[in-house]
Amino acid sequence: MDKIYKALAEIVGEEFVSNRKEELYIYSRDSGLSEPRFPDYVVMPRTVEEVQKIIQLANKEKIHVVPAGASLSLSGLTIPQKGGIVIDMRRMDRILELNRKGRYVVLEAGVTQGKLQAFLEENAPDLCHSLPEAPPSATVVGNLVIHGQGNLTQAYGFNSSMISGLEVVLPNGEICRIGSCSLSPYWFSIEPLPYLAGLFLGWFGTTGVITKVGLRLYPKKKLRDVELFVLEDPKLVSEVIYRVTHTEMAEDITTVAQPYPLMFQGTIMIGIYLTGDTEEELEFKRRLIWSSLSELIKAKEGGFMALTPDMKVGFLEKPMSSLTRSADILKGGGFVYCGAIIPIEKFPEALKKLFEIAERNGVTFAHTGRVIGRGHCMMFAFAYPFNRADLERMEKAKRALFDSYVATLEIGGVPWKPGAEEQKLILERMDKNSVELIKRIRELLDPNKIMNPGNWEVEL
Amino acid sequence: MSMELHRCFRCGWCKLPSDFVDYNCPSYAKFRFESFSPGGRLWLIRAWLNRELTWSENFAKILFSCVACKNCAEQCKMRFKDEIVDWITSAKSLAIEKGLAPPKVRDFLENIAKHGNPWGLPRAQRASWLDLNKFEGEEDLLYIGCECAYEERGQKMAKNVIELFKIAGLSFGTLGNEEECDGNEAYMLGELGLFQELASKNTQKFKELGVKKVITISPHAFNAMKKYPNRDFEVLHFTQLLLELIQKGKLKLSELDLTVTYHDPCFLGRHNGIYSEPRKILKSIPGLKLVEMKRNKENSFCCGGGSGNFVFDLLGGSESPARLRVREALNTGAEILAVACPICKAMFEDAVKDEASDLEVKDIAEILLRSAERI
Numbered sequence: 001m002d003k004i005y006k007a008l009a010e011i012v013g014e015e016f017v018s019n020r021k022e023e024l025y026i027y028s029r030d031s032g033l034s035e036p037r038f039p040d041y042v043v044m045p046r047t048v049e050e051v052q053k054i055i056q057l058a059n060k061e062k063i064h065v066v067p068a069g070a071s072l073s074l075s076g077l078t079i080p081q082k083g084g085i086v087i088d089m090r091r092m093d094r095i096l097e098l099n100r101k102g103r104y105v106v107l108e109a110g111v112t113q114g115k116l117q118a119f120l121e122e123n124a125p126d127l128c129h130s131l132p133e134a135p136p137s138a139t140v141v142g143n144l145v146i147h148g149q150g151n152l153t154q155a156y157g158f159n160s161s162m163i164s165g166l167e168v169v170l171p172n173g174e175i176c177r178i179g180s181c182s183l184s185p186y187w188f189s190i191e192p193l194p195y196l197a198g199l200f201l202g203w204f205g206t207t208g209v210i211t212k213v214g215l216r217l218y219p220k221k222k223l224r225d226v227e228l229f230v231l232e233d234p235k236l237v238s239e240v241i242y243r244v245t246h247t248e249m250a251e252d253i254t255t256v257a258q259p260y261p262l263m264f265q266g267t268i269m270i271g272i273y274l275t276g277d278t279e280e281e282l283e284f285k286r287r288l289i290w291s292s293l294s295e296l297i298k299a300k301e302g303g304f305m306a307l308t309p310d311m312k313v314g315f316l317e318k319p320m321s322s323l324t325r326s327a328d329i330l331k332g333g334g335f336v337y338c339g340a341i342i343p344i345e346k347f348p349e350a351l352k353k354l355f356e357i358a359e360r361n362g363v364t365f366a367h368t369g370r371v372i373g374r375g376h377c378m379m380f381a382f383a384y385p386f387n388r389a390d391l392e393r394m395e396k397a398k399r400a401l402f403d404s405y406v407a408t409l410e411i412g413g414v415p416w417k418p419g420a421e422e423q424k425l426i427l428e429r430m431d432k433n434s435v436e437l438i439k440r441i442r443e444l445l446d447p448n449k450i451m452n453p454g455n456w457e458v459e460l
Numbered sequence: 461m462s463m464e465l466h467r468c469f470r471c472g473w474c475k476l477p478s479d480f481v482d483y484n485c486p487s488y489a490k491f492r493f494e495s496f497s498p499g500g501r502l503w504l505i506r507a508w509l510n511r512e513l514t515w516s517e518n519f520a521k522i523l524f525s526c527v528a529c530k531n532c533a534e535q536c537k538m539r540f541k542d543e544i545v546d547w548i549t550s551a552k553s554l555a556i557e558k559g560l561a562p563p564k565v566r567d568f569l570e571n572i573a574k575h576g577n578p579w580g581l582p583r584a585q586r587a588s589w590l591d592l593n594k595f596e597g598e599e600d601l602l603y604i605g606c607e608c609a610y611e612e613r614g615q616k617m618a619k620n621v622i623e624l625f626k627i628a629g630l631s632f633g634t635l636g637n638e639e640e641c642d643g644n645e646a647y648m649l650g651e652l653g654l655f656q657e658l659a660s661k662n663t664q665k666f667k668e669l670g671v672k673k674v675i676t677i678s679p680h681a682f683n684a685m686k687k688y689p690n691r692d693f694e695v696l697h698f699t700q701l702l703l704e705l706i707q708k709g710k711l712k713l714s715e716l717d718l719t720v721t722y723h724d725p726c727f728l729g730r731h732n733g734i735y736s737e738p739r740k741i742l743k744s745i746p747g748l749k750l751v752e753m754k755r756n757k758e759n760s761f762c763c764g765g766g767s768g769n770f771v772f773d774l775l776g777g778s779e780s781p782a783r784l785r786v787r788e789a790l791n792t793g794a795e796i797l798a799v800a801c802p803i804c805k806a807m808f809e810d811a812v813k814d815e816a817s818d819l820e821v822k823d824i825a826e827i828l829l830r831s832a833e834r835i
């Protein structure tokens with residue numbers, strides 16, 4: 001029997017390792033448009049010690065490893081660019097601790113967004129985490145690794161800034177704790193120690209395998225509502241966001257612009273979510289938000305759209321399944337998006353680019369966005385549905401996607417969760433000393449170059 | 461079929477129940493490779509049809525360990541959701557047609573075709589244990605079904621149902637050894653030819669005997685008969701009839717001090733939308749406390765026995781769906797796990813033994829009988 005297969009089977013049990021072609025096929029691709037690349041093995045550990053042994057084996061055998069959650073980033077981030085072992089982390093799915101008063105949970109790395117959501121619903125209904133609109137089968141850690149955003153991002157920043165502790169298996173197989181949990185039994189804070197968490201976030205699994213995470217929770221109010229502000233002039237979007245964030249009354253602020261349904265063509269919708277424990281609290285917040293926009297309403301620059309209860313249900317669903325459903329717009333099982341992290345005043349430029357790119361490539365498009373922090377920046381998605389059975393359309397969507405990455409950089413933005421190819425675009429434009437630092441950190445942590453090669457790879 | 465398979469996004473909503481508490485696709489919950497999830501399975505079927513992948517033992521396991529529980533169709537967010545199980549069934553059908561099905565699956569179907577039951581046991585044995593008159597124009601026909609006819613635990617369940625019907629003074633008979641397999645598993649395995657043959661044999665027999673109403677013990681039979689073409693008889697699951705009997709005052713119930721949790725069988729629940737009758741029966745027993753498992757009704761977690769797996773059992777082992785479910789039942793604090801399906805009953809009784817648990821698995825008829833007999 002294959003030596004590596006045998007060693008992996010000894011570590012995790014034969015049931016949880018595969019080099020069979022069906023598993024290799026499935027883990028060679030994700031739901032996006034990246035080129036498939038086959039792993040040699042897929043393995044599913046249950047404990048940190050098993051992860052450690054897998055990494056030690058990989059060092060010994062000089063074989064690559066790629067940590068994977070649900071592979072839903074859509075940019076091919078768990079596709080093994082240079083083969084090796086894909087570590088599917090989802091058997092490590094225990095929620096280890098809830099500290100209610102301290103408002104944090106400690107999770108294993110394979111816990112899904114859905115599982116955490118359900119756990120809190122049952123055990124701490126007055127607490128919530130920042131939930132992305134990703135399918136509930138996505139993992140919490142996968143989202144943190146890519147600096148994801150959720151419904152609390154407008155108030156508290158990127159989801160990764162809500163981490164209160166980490167446990168990581170380093171590329172050399174050592175287990176390392178980061179934050180208060182490195183010297184205390186409590187996982188309440190990453191600060192005030194040297195900020196080591198930054199070595200593992202945004203690195204796409206190239207600097208270690210996260211095995212546990214402490215995650216901050218926030219007050220969950222009993223009621224949640226949404227108001228939809230509709231306007232036509234993209235230049236006013238940043239003004240609306242500025243005014244609404246000034247009130248500090250919104251939970252989440254999102255943007256939508258799409259050609260369909262036709263009644264919405266040419267308009268931009270800004271979803272303003274509010275929460276409260278009582279109707280009075282909601283009403284108070286609603287009034288402040290409305291009055292912050294009253295001048296724009298009076299000047300007929302925009303207005304609030306009345307939403308039917310049915311429409312509200314769709315907007316208030318957590319997570320919103322309508323985003324997943326957009327993969328079926330062309331009856332084709334797919335969409336991809338370039339999530340551009342941009343300053344909010346760049347909204348009009350980004351939207352213009354989106355229209356141009358869609359027209360140039362002859363593709364269907366949509367834009368959704370989310371405000372990050374109190375207007376500190378936003379995620380602007382250039383989204384393209386495609387039909388998996390239509391190669392020509394897939395090619396067009398791929399080109400539009402690539403153009404969107406370029407456009408993001410041109411307008412001074414930073415592409416979020418870029419795939420291997422797009423990472424190169426970023427590295428090309430990045431300050432040379434920063435690139436050098438990335439390279440040195442990787443070399444230092446991973447001398448055998450086993451971790452997810454092809455990602456953040458500096459070819460100097 | 462291949463025209464539509466590409467619409468699956470492999471987004472994974474279908475692995476979960478509506479409140480996301482845990483994985484709810486039994487084969488994914490057991491094997492945990494993405495290839496065993498509904499989306500993974502659909503992508504592999506597409507790859508097989510497109511000749512990107514060739515048939516293999518592992519692919520056979522992936523395909524036939526789908527128990528047709530329908531959780532995926534319930535939870536998928538796409539407009540094609542109702543077709544998912546049919547797509548998987550069609551792939552099974554194609555595999556069988558090409559002679560690729562694993563030997564255990566082949567034997568299962570051959571036995572049904574030759575002997576009228578999946579174990580290949582003699583027809584003469586079908587009703588040898590049954591002490592009941594053959595149907596002679598009574599009001600109802602009680603359809604026993606293979607799982608109750610040949611399996612000791614199923615026989616016990618059938619006897620409980622019969623006893624209750626007798627107490628309620630119901631006029632009914634059975635087909636004895638002349639009963640044919642209902643064909644549900646043939647249908648779910650995509651052996652439509654065999655299903656149609658069985659359906660027409662059964663329909664013909666019912667017609668000859670003047671049967672107007674069939675009561676099934678197994679939800680699988682209930683599901684199959686609902687699909688019979690040109691059906692001119694009514695079909696009820698025994699829990700529907702029992703509830704009616706209770707409501708008409710034909711069964712008087714005395715107190716039972718029990719805490720019970722109820723498992724919704726897929727072919728009664730998700731496939732046919734019957735959730736309330738079994739619960740109403742249990743709640744009508746004075747003193748009985750019904751507690752729910754986290755995953756219930758539309759979110760019920762399958763026992764792992766569907767689509768022939770109660771015989772060829774591709775999902776067995778320490779993390780089998782049945783064992784996971786038994787652990788979930790134990791978490792409710794219930795002393796009894798109530799079932800309404802002979803397959804679930806057998807699967808859970810085995811799981812309880814393997815788990816060395818003192819949870820009791822009882823069919824609803826047995827619980828009701830205990831309460832009815834005390835009067």
Ligand SMILES: Cc1cc2nc3c(=O)[nH]c(=O)nc-3n(C[C@H](O)[C@H](O)[C@H](O)COP(=O)(O)OP(=O)(O)OC[C@H]3O[C@@H](n4cnc5c(N)ncnc54)[C@H](O)[C@@H]3O)c2cc1C
Binds near residue numbers: 074452
């Ligand atoms: C319909 C839809 C809507 C979405 N909406 C949002 C949204 O609102 N907000 C948002 O932020 N995202 C969104 N996403 C993107 C993405 O699905 C989520 O961010 C998701 O949470 C990623 O988790 P995952 O488990 O799929 O991660 P994966 O894709 O599996 O992994 C992401 C990265 O993390 C690495 N990784 C995974 N686990 C580990 C580990 N244990 N240790 C080290 N590295 C690891 C992987 O190697 C990879 O580089 C959406 C996606 C879809 C399809």
Ligand code: SF4
Binds near residue numbers: 475544
């Ligand atoms: S079947 Fe539906 S829910 Fe499941 S992966 Fe495919 S598209 Fe997603």
Ligand code: SF4
Binds near residue numbers: 527528
């Ligand atoms: S029918 Fe059940 S077992 Fe089959 S894929 Fe769907 S959820 Fe899984």
